[in-house]
Amino acid sequence: MLSIGKLSGTTGVKVPTIRYYESIGLLPEADRSAGNQRLYDLKAQERLAFIRHARELGFPLDCIRELLSLSDRPEMSCAAADVIAKRQLVSVRDRIIRLQALQQELERMLDQCACGTISDCKVIEVLSDHQNCLHSDHGEV
């Protein structure tokens, strides 16, 4: 059985984050030592590693919650898991597209700037006047 600190060490998830995951029910309530300190077994460790990996892949916590509950039902069809992953892929692709547009806009802005005074700074100018902008709608990134 591992202490929360060791668990943190083996999974790379910070101690307060582990407690946070427990508090929102993503991890089950941990067993406690005589002195009320959390103790974790291998299963908890695997569950946390799963969460961490999914977080690294950008899945929001409620998707992870869903994926975890799916992984507890091995006999079910994996279509639901696929749907979640596909949704995530679409969102990642979308964010890439948007960010690439931003990148171009920022590059253009910087390329044009002769680096004189603020009054003829293209950075400020482009930001001030939407007409100078190639794109009309960026949306959230």
Place this chain on the structure above:
Amino acid sequence: MLSIGKLSGTTGVKVPTIRYYESIGLLPEADRSAGNQRLYDLKAQERLAFIRHARELGFPLDCIRELLSLSDRPEMSCAAADVIAKRQLVSVRDRIIRLQALQQELERMLDQCACGTISDCKVIEVLSDHQNCLHSDHGEV
């Protein structure tokens, strides 16, 4: 002089967001009508458009605060504005790289999945076992 609703209409920034910007000092306190309702002139409108455009380009509010204070000093060198924009460009590029790694990982995960039951679902498997993963560190996206 425009009401907050009209200002919202012309700039595309939602009413509560405008009030929020005022509350955090990004916009100056607006003049008020006899009945205590906010009134905006052209200058306020321009300032808000600036903010909106910078937000669309992904600048965080404290960067925008800095850019706004720069734009108030037209005689200064625009080097500082360039630094902020370059920093933003670096961060955008970095996020693109990370997202592209995620995209590949998700694609690989989905490609491998034969869509049977959860027990042989590659999506769940990849998430469960970091060894199945091409990338070791994704960091925040």
Place this chain on the structure above:
DNA sequence: CCTTGAACCTCTAGTTGCTAGAGATCCTAT
């Protein structure tokens, strides 16, 4: 065995950039 200090505990509050709602007031059009 005792002490020291690191690790742990709970709890609250802060972060970023808003958004949603309650309950009251104002303004405009009929």
Place this chain on the structure above:
DNA sequence: ATAGGATCTCTAGCAACTAGAGGTTCAAGG
């Protein structure tokens, strides 16, 4: 004059944590 939409202030909530206060427990060294 009144109906309704728009505005006002204020609080609370969202994601996904992070930071800090103030107190307890554990493990290693003397």
